[in-house]
Amino acid sequence: MYNSNKTKELNTYDAIVIGSGISGGWAAMELCKKGFKTLLLERGRNVEHIVDYPTANLNPWDFKYGLNNTLKDREADPVQSNTYNPSTKHFFVSDAEHPYIQEQPFDWVRGYQVGGRSLVWGRQCYRMSDLDFEANLKDGIAVDWPIRYKDLAPWYSYVESFIGVSGQKENLAHLPDGEFLPAMELNYIEKHLGDSIKKNEHNRLLTIARVANLTRGWDHRGPCQNRNLCERGCPFGGYFSSNSSTIPAAVATGNLTLRPFSIVTEILYDEQRQMAKGVRVIDTLSNEVYEFYSKILFINASTIATASLLLNSVSSRFPNGFGNDSEQVGHNLMDHHSSAGAYGVHDQFKDYYYKGRRPCGFLIPRYRNLKDGENLNFKRGYNIQGHGERMEWQDLSYNLNGFGKDFKKQLTTPGDWTVWMAGWGECLPYFENQITLDKIQKDKWGLPLVKIDFSFAENENKMMIDIQQTSAEMLEGAGFKDVEMFNYKKSGGSTVHEMGTARMGHDPRTSVLNKFNQMHNAKNVFITDGSAMTSSSCQNPSLTYMALTARACEFAYQQLKNGKL
Numbered sequence: 001m002y003n004s005n006k007t008k009e010l011n012t013y014d015a016i017v018i019g020s021g022i023s024g025g026w027a028a029m030e031l032c033k034k035g036f037k038t039l040l041l042e043r044g045r046n047v048e049h050i051v052d053y054p055t056a057n058l059n060p061w062d063f064k065y066g067l068n069n070t071l072k073d074r075e076a077d078p079v080q081s082n083t084y085n086p087s088t089k090h091f092f093v094s095d096a097e098h099p100y101i102q103e104q105p106f107d108w109v110r111g112y113q114v115g116g117r118s119l120v121w122g123r124q125c126y127r128m129s130d131l132d133f134e135a136n137l138k139d140g141i142a143v144d145w146p147i148r149y150k151d152l153a154p155w156y157s158y159v160e161s162f163i164g165v166s167g168q169k170e171n172l173a174h175l176p177d178g179e180f181l182p183a184m185e186l187n188y189i190e191k192h193l194g195d196s197i198k199k200n201e202h203n204r205l206l207t208i209a210r211v212a213n214l215t216r217g218w219d220h221r222g223p224c225q226n227r228n229l230c231e232r233g234c235p236f237g238g239y240f241s242s243n244s245s246t247i248p249a250a251v252a253t254g255n256l257t258l259r260p261f262s263i264v265t266e267i268l269y270d271e272q273r274q275m276a277k278g279v280r281v282i283d284t285l286s287n288e289v290y291e292f293y294s295k296i297l298f299i300n301a302s303t304i305a306t307a308s309l310l311l312n313s314v315s316s317r318f319p320n321g322f323g324n325d326s327e328q329v330g331h332n333l334m335d336h337h338s339s340a341g342a343y344g345v346h347d348q349f350k351d352y353y354y355k356g357r358r359p360c361g362f363l364i365p366r367y368r369n370l371k372d373g374e375n376l377n378f379k380r381g382y383n384i385q386g387h388g389e390r391m392e393w394q395d396l397s398y399n400l401n402g403f404g405k406d407f408k409k410q411l412t413t414p415g416d417w418t419v420w421m422a423g424w425g426e427c428l429p430y431f432e433n434q435i436t437l438d439k440i441q442k443d444k445w446g447l448p449l450v451k452i453d454f455s456f457a458e459n460e461n462k463m464m465i466d467i468q469q470t471s472a473e474m475l476e477g478a479g480f481k482d483v484e485m486f487n488y489k490k491s492g493g494s495t496v497h498e499m500g501t502a503r504m505g506h507d508p509r510t511s512v513l514n515k516f517n518q519m520h521n522a523k524n525v526f527i528t529d530g531s532a533m534t535s536s537s538c539q540n541p542s543l544t545y546m547a548l549t550a551r552a553c554e555f556a557y558q559q560l561k562n563g564k565l
């Protein structure tokens with residue numbers, strides 16, 4: 001290991017942040033703004049805003065096989081290729097280079113680079129509410145969240161005011177409104193479906209998705225040009241990513257040291273102070289091992305990577321993994337399911353042509369189990385996400401016959417309006433759904449392979465049936481024909497909302513983190529990625545990770561200022 005006394009001083013910072021994705025970017029920015037000399041460690045390469053978006057302005061015909069993955073892609077990357085296409089492949093890991101063990105099928109979708117998955121995320125931003133924060137306590141499931149909506153509400157506002165979220169206020173207690181930029185517009189068929197839902201279903205409504213896309217210029221970024229190519233990186237900075245927003249803001253303070261190509265392999269424990277003293281890192285360019293030290297540590301490597309890092313950090317004090325007195329680290333893994341829904345075709349409104357090029361769809365907020373006594377055969381709920389459009393030539397070409405001019409005309413005439421919609425459903429925290437480390441198999445860095453053992457259970461399966469039925473009802477109620485219910489039966493992980501492997505809770509015996517995301521067993525360690533989540537709710541979770549991060553940074557700052565750390 002390369003670590004002389006001389007370098008010890010040089011390698012010491014006020015704060016270390018592990019991982020530069022959505023949550024780590026936030027931690028780095030907040031800590032730098034508070035005046036901390038901060039080291040941001042990222043295992044992947046650097047991706048600089050705009051400069052490193054090689055496909056941002058390419059057309060489908062610029063790619064050798066259009067936007068289709070080849071058989072070779074699918075064989076080489078059986079997991080990642082379900083999410084990438086040739087325009088985004090460079091922002092995802094290679095499955096062959098980054099193996100893991102699936103005890104049951106689980107898609108672990110990853111982007112190892114500066115910015116993590118903030119470059120490719122869908123940008124949907126929804127607040128959780130007390131319906132979610134109180135649910136575990138009410139149902140006697142897992143452990144109670146140690147916070148309530150009022151604790152996080154100001155931090156949601158703080159985050160939204162920085163990232164920029166467009167959306168429509170709807171005044172719903174279970175989906176609180178935020179600090180919104182002007183909403184994007186629903187297209188004709190979506191408005192028609194929304195009107196029908198309003199008329200027929202009294203506790204439901206359809207609204208435009210709330211997304212971190214800038215409908216007006218914002219803090220030197222945007223506005224969004226509605227190109228809907230966000231996941232390639234946006235040359236206008238029209239959507240929120242670490243690369244476009246938090247990392248440049250952290251750099252601007254002069255307090256950030258960004259170190260890419262740095263895999264954190266272990267958290268180092270200081271027996272005397274009973275806190276973390278720093279981290280051990282493999283430099284993937286030189287293969288050298290380094291140690292870095294700091295007063296506080298934020299772990300933001302993303303749910304599964306964070307748990308594996310804790311489990312790999314064993315010492316005489318923590319033989320089962322860092323901060324794991326509760327034996328909860330790695331357990332309670334959750335992911336939303338998004339397999340079930342319905343599709344329908346509408347044969348009217350042919351004079352309305354424009355489907356709208358927007359980087360988002362619509363949302364039907366949760367409408368199940370909002371009150372006690374609904375007598376459904378499952379707990380919790382789901383929201384519906386979907387979009388409406390007219391069939392295009394790709395959809396039509398399968399059923400058209402002909403030749404020459406007439407055929408061309410048929411192809412260029414838009415088909416019927418369609419709506420596709422699916423439920424994003426809550427997954428309960430089951431202790432058996434877990435990640436562990438394999439005792440024998442290692443990756444090319446000598447780190448134990450992660451084993452993932454996850455399945456959806458009866459509650460999620462029953463919810464999926466309800467999603468299909470209520471989706472079909474809403475489409476039929478709005479006059480759609482040929483309504484088809486579907487269940488893609490996607491594996492866990494494929495909604496890419498992994499959560500729960502180092503949960504927050506009141507009691508150190510049953511949880512890993514306290515109400516400020518501070519480790520019960522090592523007070524200078526904070527974990528604010530998805531592993532902190534005590535339950536999953538049904539809202540897309542990243543906005544909550546950001547709000548938890550900003551709140552934890554303020555708490556850590558106060559603790560340090562008051563000499564408590």
Ligand SMILES: Cc1cc2nc3c(=O)[nH]c(=O)nc-3n(C[C@H](O)[C@H](O)[C@H](O)COP(=O)(O)OP(=O)(O)OC[C@H]3O[C@@H](n4cnc5c(N)ncnc54)[C@H](O)[C@@H]3O)c2cc1C
Nearest residue numbers: 019021022023043112116117122123124264302529540542
């Ligand atoms: C296609 C897609 C669409 C999505 N849509 C949405 C959406 O609409 N709304 C939503 O809320 N969420 C969405 N998500 C999920 C969202 O991307 C994640 O919730 C979010 O990125 C998690 O943030 P994070 O900081 O925990 O992890 P990440 O953003 O994954 O960042 C983790 C970082 O840590 C680094 N790292 C890992 N291990 C180590 C280590 N040992 N040492 C150093 N660095 C390490 C990684 O390289 C990575 O850069 C989507 C994801 C995908 C892929």
Ligand code: SF4
Nearest residue numbers: 224225227228234238
């Ligand atoms: S839709 Fe908006 S944010 Fe997305 S790539 Fe286009 S301009 Fe950028």
